[in-house]
Structures are given as C-alpha cells and as structure tokens.
Amino acid sequence: MASSDIFKTRAVVVRKTRYRESDLIVTLITESSGKIDVTARGGRKSQRRFEGGFSPYIIYSATINRSKKTGYFQVSELQAVEYNNLILRDPVRLGLSALATEIIREFTPWENNEGSSFHILRNFFREISSRDDTASCMIRLIFEILLKEGYSPVMDRCTRCNVELPDGSSNFSISAGGITCDRCSSQNEMNSWNFELWRKIMRNEIIDNDTRLSSGMLRNMVSLAASHAGKQFKAMRYVSATFF
Numbered sequence: 001m002a003s004s005d006i007f008k009t010r011a012v013v014v015r016k017t018r019y020r021e022s023d024l025i026v027t028l029i030t031e032s033s034g035k036i037d038v039t040a041r042g043g044r045k046s047q048r049r050f051e052g053g054f055s056p057y058i059i060y061s062a063t064i065n066r067s068k069k070t071g072y073f074q075v076s077e078l079q080a081v082e083y084n085n086l087i088l089r090d091p092v093r094l095g096l097s098a099l100a101t102e103i104i105r106e107f108t109p110w111e112n113n114e115g116s117s118f119h120i121l122r123n124f125f126r127e128i129s130s131r132d133d134t135a136s137c138m139i140r141l142i143f144e145i146l147l148k149e150g151y152s153p154v155m156d157r158c159t160r161c162n163v164e165l166p167d168g169s170s171n172f173s174i175s176a177g178g179i180t181c182d183r184c185s186s187q188n189e190m191n192s193w194n195f196e197l198w199r200k201i202m203r204n205e206i207i208d209n210d211t212r213l214s215s216g217m218l219r220n221m222v223s224l225a226a227s228h229a230g231k232q233f234k235a236m237r238y239v240s241a242t243f244f
Ligand SMILES: [Zn+2]
Pocket: 158, 159, 160, 161, 162, 163, 180, 181, 182, 183, 184
C-alpha cells in the first residue's frame, strides 16, 4: 500500500521560508485544497524539478505528495503554466500584486478543499497584467475575498440604523464595516465612496481615469480588510510609495 497520496493542482506561492541546508517550506494557495504548507526537498537548488524557483505571481502546476501517516505535504515537481511578466516590470502593478498576495494569504483558511481563493488571485494577476485600471482590480479582489469569508460590508442600507439609502450616498465607515447615512456618520467617517463607480467596478467594467477616481475607495477597502485581519498589511508600504 502506498504511504502517500499523490495529486496535481494549480497553485500560487504566497510565502517561502528556508529550511535546513537546501530545503524550503512554502505556503501555497491551491486550486484543490485551499491554503497549504508544503516542504520542498532541494527546493533552494533544483531548477530542474522546480521551475521558476517558487516565485510569486506565477501560476504553477504542482505535483504534491501527502503522507498518509503524518498528513504533511511535500512538493516533488513544479511547472510554471502562466507567467504574468508585466507585474515584475511595473512598480505600481508589483506593489498591488504583493498586497493582493498578502491579503489572500491572510484570509484563506488552511486546507479547506476548495479553490475559490486561487481563482480570485489568478484572475487578479491576469487582469492587472493586461489592464490599466489597476485600482479597480485591487478593490474587486478585496471585495471578493471579504464576501467569500463572510466579512462582506453592508452596501445597500445604513450599517448603523438600517435605513435604506438612496444611490449616491457617499459615506463609508471602517469602524461600522459598511456605508452609513449622514445622520449616523461622524465627521471623520466622511470617506469618499462613489456608488456608481463601485457598481461598475464590481461588474468588471473597464474604468477610465481609474487611479484618480478610485484611490480613496481603495484606501477604504484596504483599511476595512486590515481591520478584519487584525493587522496592517506589510505590502501597503510599497503601494503607498508607488501608487498613492
Ligand atoms: Zn443611519
């Protein structure tokens, strides 16, 4: 009887740690199993077995063994199946991609046997590599992962008093976790929020002048995600330096 199960899955590398002389411990967001930690024997040396050297922003096909005894995962082969080269050539895209990777890593549960986080991140890499409305791509990613993990902000009524709000309402409260009516909003909650724009973004329409229009909404979304995660995202330093 085999001592391990072998399977193939598409995956993205979201963290990489040195382990012993030549090994790595790698956190993957996979299409088959959600977030998993895998060991890679010889992972710091073998480019023959591990194409691209466990780089971020690449879609890999990974061959993984799972020990029946311990449950531990080990990756035996890695093939790059989609490169997203523009990400590495452009500082704005690179900063946002680092932030997207960190947010997905933070919110994806361990070993949940499904691939929705993988697909959210893969779509983001494809979009940000081919479009100019980079802020919209980032806002959409954050909404999608918050929705999936049950943190979706209240968007159709006041989060505090439950009154229905007409379109065009423009307050977004991080502490309330959604939009608020004028009566319920404190002065420092008067954040820019453009409903029409937000709906277009969520419908995946291309947004012209995206950076100027959406940067306030992007800040709100990152702050909301950070408040749910209970920590600041390290990659925001790069985004602040390149995007805002
Ligand atoms: Zn209210």
